[in-house]
Amino acid sequence: MFDVVAVDMGGTNLRAAYFPTQEPEPAAQRKIPTQAHEGPEAVLQRLVSLIRDVAPAGHTTLRVGVAAPGPLDPRRGMVYGAPNLPGWHAVPLRDRLAEALGCLVYVGNDANLGAIGEWRHGAGRGVENLMYLNIGTGIGAGVIADGRLLLGARGLAAELGHMTVEPEGPVCGCGLRGHLEAVASGPALARQALERVQAGEPSSLANDIRSGKHVGGTDVGVAAQAGDPLALDIVIRAGEAIGRHLASLVHAFNPEVIVLGGGVSTLGSILLDPMERMLKAQLMSPAYIEGLRLVPAALGDDAGLIGAMVLAREM
Amino acid sequence: MFDVVAVDMGGTNLRAAYFPTQEPEPAAQRKIPTQAHEGPEAVLQRLVSLIRDVAPAGHTTLRVGVAAPGPLDPRRGMVYGAPNLPGWHAVPLRDRLAEALGCLVYVGNDANLGAIGEWRHGAGRGVENLMYLNIGTGIGAGVIADGRLLLGARGLAAELGHMTVEPEGPVCGCGLRGHLEAVASGPALARQALERVQAGEPSSLANDIRSGKHVGGTDVGVAAQAGDPLALDIVIRAGEAIGRHLASLVHAFNPEVIVLGGGVSTLGSILLDPMERMLKAQLMSPAYIEGLRLVPAALGDDAGLIGAMVLAREM
Numbered sequence: 061m062f063d064v065v066a067v068d069m070g071g072t073n074l075r076a077a078y079f080p081t082q083e084p085e086p087a088a089q090r091k092i093p094t095q096a097h098e099g100p101e102a103v104l105q106r107l108v109s110l111i112r113d114v115a116p117a118g119h120t121t122l123r124v125g126v127a128a129p130g131p132l133d134p135r136r137g138m139v140y141g142a143p144n145l146p147g148w149h150a151v152p153l154r155d156r157l158a159e160a161l162g163c164l165v166y167v168g169n170d171a172n173l174g175a176i177g178e179w180r181h182g183a184g185r186g187v188e189n190l191m192y193l194n195i196g197t198g199i200g201a202g203v204i205a206d207g208r209l210l211l212g213a214r215g216l217a218a219e220l221g222h223m224t225v226e227p228e229g230p231v232c233g234c235g236l237r238g239h240l241e242a243v244a245s246g247p248a249l250a251r252q253a254l255e256r257v258q259a260g261e262p263s264s265l266a267n268d269i270r271s272g273k274h275v276g277g278t279d280v281g282v283a284a285q286a287g288d289p290l291a292l293d294i295v296i297r298a299g300e301a302i303g304r305h306l307a308s309l310v311h312a313f314n315p316e317v318i319v320l321g322g323g324v325s326t327l328g329s330i331l332l333d334p335m336e337r338m339l340k341a342q343l344m345s346p347a348y349i350e351g352l353r354l355v356p357a358a359l360g361d362d363a364g365l366i367g368a369m370v371l372a373r374e375m
Numbered sequence: 376m377f378d379v380v381a382v383d384m385g386g387t388n389l390r391a392a393y394f395p396t397q398e399p400e401p402a403a404q405r406k407i408p409t410q411a412h413e414g415p416e417a418v419l420q421r422l423v424s425l426i427r428d429v430a431p432a433g434h435t436t437l438r439v440g441v442a443a444p445g446p447l448d449p450r451r452g453m454v455y456g457a458p459n460l461p462g463w464h465a466v467p468l469r470d471r472l473a474e475a476l477g478c479l480v481y482v483g484n485d486a487n488l489g490a491i492g493e494w495r496h497g498a499g500r501g502v503e504n505l506m507y508l509n510i511g512t513g514i515g516a517g518v519i520a521d522g523r524l525l526l527g528a529r530g531l532a533a534e535l536g537h538m539t540v541e542p543e544g545p546v547c548g549c550g551l552r553g554h555l556e557a558v559a560s561g562p563a564l565a566r567q568a569l570e571r572v573q574a575g576e577p578s579s580l581a582n583d584i585r586s587g588k589h590v591g592g593t594d595v596g597v598a599a600q601a602g603d604p605l606a607l608d609i610v611i612r613a614g615e616a617i618g619r620h621l622a623s624l625v626h627a628f629n630p631e632v633i634v635l636g637g638g639v640s641t642l643g644s645i646l647l648d649p650m651e652r653m654l655k656a657q658l659m660s661p662a663y664i665e666g667l668r669l670v671p672a673a674l675g676d677d678a679g680l681i682g683a684m685v686l687a688r689e690m
Contacts, residue, residue: 131660140662189528203627205525205532212520212629213504214662222659223623227541234659308538312518312627314527344537344549345446347455347529 062121065111066368068170068361069128071096071144074107077365078114082373084181084359084366088114099147108160122163125372127170127364128153130200134215137167143233166371172218173367174359175202176209178319180370182358187316191309193220194357195302196322197277198233199241203313221245225305240305244298246277246324252294253280263290281327292330299331303338310339310348321357377436380426381683383485383676384443386411386459389422392680393429397688399496399674399681403429414462423475437478440687442485442679443468445515449530452482458548481686487533488682489674490517491524493634495685497673502631506624508535509672510617511637512592513548514556518628536560540620555620559613561592561639567609568595578605596642607645614646618653625654625663636672 066086068075074094077086090113094103107126115122129142137154139145158165168176175184175192184190190204199221203210210217221241222234229238230248242248257269264283268275283291306318324331336354343349359366381401383390389409392401405428409418422441430437444457452469454460473480483491490499490507499505505519514536518525525532536556537549544553545563557563572584579598583590598606621633639646651669658664674681 131662133662140660187528189532205520205527206523208521210520210628213502213631213666214629216660216662217504217520217627217629219626219659222626224540224619224657225542227619236657236659304539304542309627311534311537312532312624313525314529314532316528342539342551344534344551345455345531347446347448347531351528 062123063116064369064372065115065122065124066365066372067107067111067124067126068365068368069107069126070094070170071129071142074103074110075365076110076114077369078116079369079373080116084177084362084369087116090114096145100145100151103145104151104153104156104160107157111157111161122161123372124157124161124163124165125173125368125370126153126157126165126167127173127368128167130169130171130219131216132167132169134168134172134211137165139167164372166368166375168368168371169200169202169215170364171200172202172209172211173371174200174321174357174363175204175218175319175367176370177359177363177365177367178321178357179204181366182363183319183355184317189313189315190317190319191220191306191313191315192319192321192357192363193325194322194363195221195245195320195324197246199245199322203315205313220305220309223305223308225301240301243301244324249277249280249294249298249324250275253283253291256290256294261290264288265291277324281324284327284330295327295330296334298324299334300338302331303335304342306335306339307342310343310352314348316351316353318352318354319357320354321360321363325356377438378431379684379687380430380437380439381680381687382422382426382439382441383680383683384422384441385409385485386444386457389418389425390680391425391429392684393431394684394688395431399492399677399684402431405429411460415460415466418460419466419468419471419475422472426472426476437476438687439472439476439478439480440488440683440685441468441472441480441482442488442683443482445484445486445534446531447482447484449483449487449526452480454482479687481683481690483683483686484515484517484530485679486515487517487524487526488686489515489636489672489678490519490533490634490682491685492674492678492680492682493636493672494519496681497678498634498670499632504628504630505632505634506535506621506628506630507634507636507672507678508640509637509678510536510559510635510639512561514560514637518630520628535620535624538620540616555616558616559639564592564595564609564613564639565590568598568606571605571609576605579603580606592639596639599642599645610642610645611649613639614649615653617646618650619657621650621654622657625658625667629663631666631668633667633669634672635669636675636678640671
């Protein structure tokens, strides 16, 4: 047997946890700032130290699983560079860590591993077909299709947040137009509030926006929950856009379970009700609805970490 | 060993072919009218006679593969009813045929089996990840994901023509709004020509349309190829819509090969050039393009039949 250290590599923090068994209960964990601006070499060194810190002492056999931001090639462990990891252009993350640590290392897309985490230990246990969407600052996703993680030719599949939902819609973080992420992520909600307040619509957010304070997706959500009509309208439209896209995705993947994670998904019924209504209204056969469950993520920020543990343990 | 009869069950014709080996070369084949208006019992009887007709004489072991219109459940061999098969509400096609013929029967969605046909014997040989779209009267599709046919929880996955591409777009044959099928199928091209001529736009199709002649997608294609500006504009827009949707689907499935079949796909460069241009322009990373091939279907109308042969032989 072997011991597993799982790592979640974010733009803000690096997290590592030691899992002594196949249960999702870490025996030790640590979190340190990524300091991504220092570039890949510095981050790689910090990662190696962090993994050594949480790994158990003594001569055990170690395996490491890493959840990293996409796009990346999980079969070769190459990271092609994410917006929040400056300088990571085609970095052989798996091989660099394996060399430094002298052990087997497995790398996966963080949202893909989130899907695995929720599937094996979270809200999607026991099914063969699952879609996982993490709707926050961006929209990451993973698909379990017929009992396996959907990877595609280069391991780049399941980018469900980067599919066009409004051809003439706003520009996405990835530079293309009208993706779900451009319409329904946290920053997309904030951008809509900003534009509509600047166009003269009344809102409880207007003072903060006009005085130049930073207004984020969370602020729009809080205003909507407090009943601000503009914020509420923005959240309802986002819910409808997500629901319509989920219906399309149900036609593509025919899942049993849709797991929703991320900050935007925690806005409650003001988002979930219009989303679920639109999803159901846009399915072309009742056969897609029978047995379909829409559930909140159960593992929160740990989904990717736990998925990385499963990856390292079961590969 | 066993002999295989493959059947393609269409709204207009029933086709059956006897395949003595695993090669896609039938030793015998027949085609008879479906006469779908007579309802499922009459069609089932005709199917049984047709299969007996092409099956080899003597006491061989027979297996039958059937390509049938969706929605259907391939694991249970249930047909839930297609627009061109009136009366087929939850018909246990597999079990009815197996009982009448006394042999093993396998049933699959015709477009899914088209994907298998093209994958194993047509334009998509040798890859692990393939998308197949048949763009004709409707838009059927099938996905080979990581070396297997994508089925989903009830075998209803890969309805790639029934995903929303224009939320405010025209109503689809399935009753929902803005699906790719409502924008880019043959009837969708014809409907656009009709609407725009009736709105006063000049076109070589105007006389036929105004005199009440039937103008179909093929007529629009012929007019576009002859240089009619209205027809050309309609075809170019359809190509762009298909290309944009293909880009979204590439983000979802990351295929190596996209196989395009069906009448609309045979319009040549007037459709394919804008489609390919849009597809490439809408991919968020060059990693999706490397090694991606867009190819015409190689098996034509036989794709489903050959896929049904593969299904029966390899299940």
